[in-house]
Amino acid sequence: MKALLVGETRDGKLLASTYETLAFAREIGAEPVMFLVGSDSALPHFDGRLHLADAARYGEYNPGVHKALLLDVIARENPQLIVFSHSSYGWDLAPRLSVALKAAQVSEVVSVVDGALVVPACNAKLRRQVRASSALTVVTLQAGAFGLAAEPTGTPTVEQVESAAAEKIEFLGYEATEKGAVDLSRAEVIVSAGRGIGKPENMAMIKDLAAALHGEFGASRPVVDAGWVEHNRQVGSTGQTVAPKLYLACGISGAIQHLAGMKKSEFVVAINTDKEAPIGEVADVLVVADVKQLVPALIAKIKAL
Amino acid sequence: MKVLVCIKQVPDMESRFKLNAAGNWYDTADLAWRMNEYDEFAVEQAVLLKEKAPDTELVALSIGPERVKEAMKKALAMGIDRGVHVQDEASFEKDPYQIASVIAEYARNENFDLILTGMQSQDRGSAQVGILVGEMLGLPAVSTVVGFALDGQVVTAKRELEGGLKAVVKVGLPALFTCQLGLNTPRYPTLPNIMKAKKKELTAIPVATLLKDEALAVTEKVSYPEKRGSGLVLEGEIGELTTKLVALLKEKTSVFK
Numbered sequence: 001m002k003a004l005l006v007g008e009t010r011d012g013k014l015l016a017s018t019y020e021t022l023a024f025a026r027e028i029g030a031e032p033v034m035f036l037v038g039s040d041s042a043l044p045h046f047d048g049r050l051h052l053a054d055a056a057r058y059g060e061y062n063p064g065v066h067k068a069l070l071l072d073v074i075a076r077e078n079p080q081l082i083v084f085s086h087s088s089y090g091w092d093l094a095p096r097l098s099v100a101l102k103a104a105q106v107s108e109v110v111s112v113v114d115g116a117l118v119v120p121a122c123n124a125k126l127r128r129q130v131r132a133s134s135a136l137t138v139v140t141l142q143a144g145a146f147g148l149a150a151e152p153t154g155t156p157t158v159e160q161v162e163s164a165a166a167e168k169i170e171f172l173g174y175e176a177t178e179k180g181a182v183d184l185s186r187a188e189v190i191v192s193a194g195r196g197i198g199k200p201e202n203m204a205m206i207k208d209l210a211a212a213l214h215g216e217f218g219a220s221r222p223v224v225d226a227g228w229v230e231h232n233r234q235v236g237s238t239g240q241t242v243a244p245k246l247y248l249a250c251g252i253s254g255a256i257q258h259l260a261g262m263k264k265s266e267f268v269v270a271i272n273t274d275k276e277a278p279i280g281e282v283a284d285v286l287v288v289a290d291v292k293q294l295v296p297a298l299i300a301k302i303k304a305l
Numbered sequence: 306m307k308v309l310v311c312i313k314q315v316p317d318m319e320s321r322f323k324l325n326a327a328g329n330w331y332d333t334a335d336l337a338w339r340m341n342e343y344d345e346f347a348v349e350q351a352v353l354l355k356e357k358a359p360d361t362e363l364v365a366l367s368i369g370p371e372r373v374k375e376a377m378k379k380a381l382a383m384g385i386d387r388g389v390h391v392q393d394e395a396s397f398e399k400d401p402y403q404i405a406s407v408i409a410e411y412a413r414n415e416n417f418d419l420i421l422t423g424m425q426s427q428d429r430g431s432a433q434v435g436i437l438v439g440e441m442l443g444l445p446a447v448s449t450v451v452g453f454a455l456d457g458q459v460v461t462a463k464r465e466l467e468g469g470l471k472a473v474v475k476v477g478l479p480a481l482f483t484c485q486l487g488l489n490t491p492r493y494p495t496l497p498n499i500m501k502a503k504k505k506e507l508t509a510i511p512v513a514t515l516l517k518d519e520a521l522a523v524t525e526k527v528s529y530p531e532k533r534g535s536g537l538v539l540e541g542e543i544g545e546l547t548t549k550l551v552a553l554l555k556e557k558t559s560v561f562k
């Protein structure tokens with residue numbers, strides 16, 4: 001079986017997730033061939049063919065053009081699988097190939113069982129096993145689900161690809177969210193608030209608990225989107241990545257994008273009314289309780305120590 | 306201007322999910338249903354456009370069984386003008402390609418200037434349907450939008466990437482956008498608007514009249530994830546819980562040292 005892996009670059013740098021597609025190909029025993037819009041100066045390490053389109057010419061986000069480049073490579077290579085990361089690049093581009101090739105797309109693959117693809121459903125409370133009926137399948141891989149056992153080595157044979165396709169979407173540039181003064185990545189204790197805290201007034205007790213533990217406070221995305229906490233305290237794939245000695249998740253369900261930002265924490269305590277909340281998968285201790293009751297009681301207990 | 310918003314009804318994610326008899330999805334009995342969170346941002350974006358340009362027509366479409374009318378009513382109460390219910394008792398068995406092709410088939414001759422969908426559905430979570438619809442209709446499609454500004458016939462949108470980075474793009478209408486969390490602040494329907502929504506038009510179309518494509522993938526089986534968490538679960542009375550938790554923190558971490 002041949003798998004066409006789609007690598008990614010951002011701001012001229014190769015993204016590490018590119019190697020997750022390689023790890024996936026190895027795991028299923030597929031021959032890897034890669035496509036990358038990138039540059040000669042940041043090539044991925046592997047032994048095989050690399051179809052390279054020049055990012056300086058084709059841009060890092062130009063879905064119409066990237067689709068045309070990919071279709072050209074697919075016609076030449078005739079793979080059975082096309083593999084993306086489930087990232088803002090992958091989930092944007094993969095469905096475009098699905099339509100162009102009438103190929104099934106299976107999103108956010110976490111494992112492969114008997115040739116069927118396993119994906120999460122319902123905020124990771126369920127797993128779905130999917131089988132494609134089309135000859136060609138497009139998959140996107142959940143971030144972090146596949147990894148190489150060792151540092152990647154090797155040198156690809158590079159073939160340049162070109163396209164004259166026009167783009168209807170004009171890329172104007174990147175915009176970075178201001179970083180602000182808070183650097184949660186160095187905090188030893190982080191108390192984070194999720195939607196389960198109920199209302200903005202309850203942030204006060206989260207802050208009090210953080211203070212009692214001499215730590216910082218953070219938040220999940222809905223709490224930030226609602227304006228209860230500034231964006232520079234958001235933990236997750238679109239916020240900060242943290243690794244404190246203690247991470248206390250208060251009313252946070254544990255969506256994959258939140259876990260991406262905190263799963264390296266040394267000790268995780270979750271306070272949640274739902275015993276089955278997916279945060280339980282990474283928590284060392286799951287306290288099944290209402291945050292509004294538990295947090296004030298915990299503060300009192302700590303202060304009395 | 307004419308706008309289509311695609312909405313899906315999904316269970317509350319805090320539910321305890323049981324498997325259905327066929328073992329290929331969750332059991333739909335005893336669940337609380339709501340509008341897919343991502344789609345609320347799409348509805349709100351459409352309503353904001355109409356507030357600026359009152360001659361805009363807003364249409365919401367939802368594919369699913371009778372109960373999806375509840376999600377539709379919420380959209381109408383938020384300010385959508387009329388609803389289209391594509392009746393399908395077995396929508397959960399359709400793959401994203403079929404769902405998208407049904408939407409595309411409906412939209413093909415309706416001349417929408419703008420189509421809004423959610424970035425993903427909370428239960429299925431394929432994050433495909435929006436872009437698939439765009440491609441099927443030959444419309445430029447932008448995913449994961451957290452910023453949207455319309456000026457004449459041109460939209461400047463912000464696409465969210467990873468790690469706090471956004472890509473700013475410009476695209477002419479007609480076009481499709483998939484809406485990400487935080488795009489705006491979805492409103493709560495007011496009581497008068499809930500009453501008004503009851504009188505709004507809700508058209509029903511049987512899915513068979515719009516379904517032209519076979520599924521490209523099937524769900525063979527649904528299961529619970531193997532519990533990877535080896536963590537301790539504490540349940541009980543609050544005073545007891547805090548005592549146990551503090552003892553654990555003392556034992557396992559250095560936070561009190």
Ligand SMILES: Cc1cc2nc3c(=O)[nH]c(=O)nc-3n(C[C@H](O)[C@H](O)[C@H](O)COP(=O)(O)OP(=O)(O)OC[C@H]3O[C@@H](n4cnc5c(N)ncnc54)[C@H](O)[C@@H]3O)c2cc1C
Pocket residue numbers: 193194195196197198219220221222223234235236237238239240250251252253254255256257258261271272273274277289290291292319424425486
């Ligand atoms: C591309 C993308 C990027 C994203 N990036 C991020 C990111 O960087 N960070 C992030 O956090 N999310 C991110 N998200 C959103 C993510 O998918 C989830 O929607 C979000 O993390 C959910 O936040 P939450 O856990 O606070 O809320 P919910 O999922 O609504 O969970 C609330 C939890 O609180 C519990 N609860 C309710 N009441 C109580 C109570 N009284 N006491 C105790 N517990 C209670 C519930 O059981 C539930 O588990 C992203 C999503 C996408 C699609």
Ligand SMILES: Nc1ncnc2c1ncn2[C@@H]1O[C@H](COP(=O)(O)O)[C@@H](O)[C@H]1O
Pocket residue numbers: 311312313314341343344366367368369396401404421422423424425426427429430431432433434435
């Ligand atoms: N049954 C449905 N009816 C209407 N719109 C849907 C349906 N399923 C998905 N969508 C739309 O497609 C988006 C992405 O869904 P998905 O690809 O399933 O993650 C959702 O946010 C909705 O806007």
